Amino acid sequence: MYRNIVKILLTFMFLNGVLCMHTVPLSAQNRQNRIHTQRIIPFSFDQIKSFGGAYLITKEGKKGLYSYTGKKIIPCEFDKIKNFHGEYLVEKDGKQGLYNKSGKKIIACEYDDIKFQNGDFLIIKDHKKGICKKNGKKVIACENDNITLYYDDYLLENEGKKGIYTRNGKTIIPCEFDQIQPFYGKFMLTKKNKKGIYTRNGKKVLPCVYDDITFQNNYFFLVQNNKRGVYDQNGKKIIPCEYDRIQFFYGEFILTQKNKKGLSDRNGKKIIPCEYDEIKVLNNNWIATHNGEMILYKR
Incomplete structure (x- = not known):
């Protein structure tokens, strides 16, 4: 009888000790351990892998990105996600878009292709x-x-x-010209087979009304309706388009009109009228010939 009572008491004491051990309040260390085992990503997924400092999550064939602390960067709704010139390129149903590294959408997922070009993004739709x-x-x-x-x-x-x-x-x-090409520090434009000149800043120097434009000695030599003229590089008229031929000769312009020659200076001032058969230079002076007679003009 006495032994039975002792066994009952010992059993009671053992069970009470075990219960007390399992009802001890959580210590600070226990609480910390429990925090570390909390769920980071608030849903189940099919696959996870490290991806450029984040988690690439796959669920039912769709991909998203979460930080290591569980912050959503890109929602789990895309077919593909890849690094792309410092950003994330996403693809869904054959369309592409861009997110930055913080998860901000910078280009909507609506383009057929996105390319990186000269520091910008070329978008195609x-x-x-x-x-x-x-x-x-x-x-x-x-x-x-x-x-x-x-x-x-x-x-x-x-x-x-x-x-x-x-x-x-x-x-x-503006996007209205048939051709644009560089031309001595400017642009030569062609529209309906007529040529003009614009500066690199888009300022019109010469309108698109000329059949041909050449550049010589800092002057534009123009052809319009088969007549020649000269303008300076700022678009100022020097010689109107009314001559059959113009030659830059010893710093002046020899003009030909109806088979007769004359002379203009660099500013377009007429020096010799267009009534001579030939004009030449002799000893730094001009010799004009008409019907076999020669006239001397001082330069």
């Missing part, structure tokens, strides 16, 4: 091209057939017409 800056600002609308870097600006082509825009989308030359 329905075979048309535009330009977005690194912050996502669209500076050139997605309505051009082609966009290429042209010196420090962009050359645009749309339906056979060309223009030039700055890198920030400001119009330098």
Whole structure:
């Protein structure tokens, strides 16, 4: 009897000690351990892997990005995610967009292709091209057939017409010309087979009304309706387009009109009228010939 009572007491004491051990309040260390085992990403997923300082999550075939602390960077709704020139390129249903490293959407996922071009993003949609800056600002609308870097600006082509825009989308030359080409520090433009000259800043120097333009000794030599003229490099008229031929000769202009020759100085002032058969230089003076007779003009 006595032994039974002792066994009962010992059993009670043992069980009470065990219960007390399991009801001890959490210590600070225990609380810390429990925090470390809390769920970081608030949903289950099919696959996870480290991806450029974050977690690339795959769930039901869709991908997203979460930070190591569980902060959502990119929602889990894309078919592809990849690093792209300092940003994240996302793809969904064949369309592409961009997020920055903080998870801010900078280009909507609506483009057929996105390329990195000269520090900007070339966006393509329905075979048309535009330009977005690194912050996502669209500076050139997605309505051009082609966009290429042209010196420090962009050359645009749309339906056979060309223009030039700055890198920030400001119009330098409107997209209405058939051809644009560099020409002695300026641009030569062609429109309906007529040529003109613009500066690199888009200022019109000569309108597109000339059949041909050449450049010599800092002057533009122009052809209009088969007549020749001369303008300076700022577009100021020196000699009107009314001569059959113009030659730059010893710092002056020899003019030919109806097979007769004359002379103008650099500023277009007429020195010798167009009534001579020949004009030559002799000992730093001009010799004009008419019907076999010679007249001396001092230079």
